[in-house]
Amino acid sequence: MKFTGTKNYVSTEDLSMAVNATIALERPLIIKGEPGTGKTLLAIEVAESLGMELIEWHVKSTTKASQGLYEYDAVTRLRDSQLGDERVKDIKNYIKKGKLWEAFESDKQVVLLIDEIDKADIEFPNDLLQELDRMEFYCYETGETIKAKKRPLIIITSNNEKELPDAFLRRCFFHYIQFPDRPTMEGIVKVHYPKIKKALVKDALDLFFDVRKIPGMKKKPSTSELIDWLKLLMSDELPDEILKNADTSKAIPPLYGALLKNEQDVQLLERLAFMSRREQAK
Incomplete structure (x- = not known):
């Protein structure tokens, strides 16, 4: 066996x-x-x-x-x-x-x-x-x-x-x-959603791994949360460009409730976005 x-x-x-x-x-x-x-x-x-x-x-x-x-x-x-x-x-x-x-x-x-x-x-x-x-x-x-x-x-x-x-x-x-690397994660996504658009997967994974890299996160989003998030992104029929070139330091991810599971992490991303906008305004 x-x-x-x-x-x-x-x-x-x-x-x-x-x-x-x-x-x-x-x-x-x-x-x-x-x-x-x-x-x-x-x-x-x-x-x-x-x-x-x-x-x-x-x-x-x-x-x-x-x-x-x-x-x-x-x-x-x-x-x-x-x-x-x-x-x-x-x-x-x-x-x-x-x-x-x-x-x-x-x-x-x-x-x-x-x-x-x-x-x-x-x-x-x-x-x-x-x-x-x-x-x-x-x-x-x-x-x-x-x-x-x-x-x-x-x-x-x-x-x-x-x-x-x-x-x-x-x-x-x-x-x-170990937490899946990007190629493994792409394979996992393909198992769950074989017909998902490649562009959506690329942009979503870019944003997902960027969020996981943010220092100070109390709970980093997991594989199961990524799968839920992608399901929402597909069902809501969001415009393709909404994830393109997204910067987690400037904006909260769309439908972030599927990725972030506590108020501390939401507030952390909101503070990063606020600080980024203030720097750009100077």
Whole structure:
């Protein structure tokens, strides 16, 4: 099995090599990168490319590692026992399988996405060390050991909000998705909008990369925001010349709400535009 990207996902040589290395090593793949660089989408496309089922575990700040294994609903069992429900005789009726359990019991190899692991508590990765290393865990309520029938291909994403423990990192293959260069970005745009005018792409990318170069930006626009912006530019049928020779120090980009996501960056561009106009007026 080799991953080289798909018709819907442009994968660089380094990224494809990382995916294929984690398949060969049978270790989890940790993907880091700026928000909007396609980390989550990678798992979806890897599963599609390799013909595997995708199991998604989206981590939140309140997520516990044990939830990925299973949850025992003791409250419902107690209530059912008081009502004389026959289901209480089998404790398995009150075990809710987690995403790891689903992946382990699958008869075929699956792709397991653990999305945004850095959102959870700092101990979350450590609590999964043994399960991800041995590919098994023990269910105390039923007295059974759940072992992986087929070792899943595990892809873990992180936005670098907090550092991951060294012991966890040692058990993984790591890859940082670099922000796409211009040729790669042109390929990404072509995947999303194959019929877009080349002139529009050129002018939009000129402006987009100029905005990203501005010092002091709190949040630089990402790939996903560029795609949204281009969609708006096409749907609004703006005149072709509106982006030509645009200077981000003299004007705010049209439909900037798709690119800029906080008031500090908008105010920064507005100040640059004001200062430029004042200099020209002298």
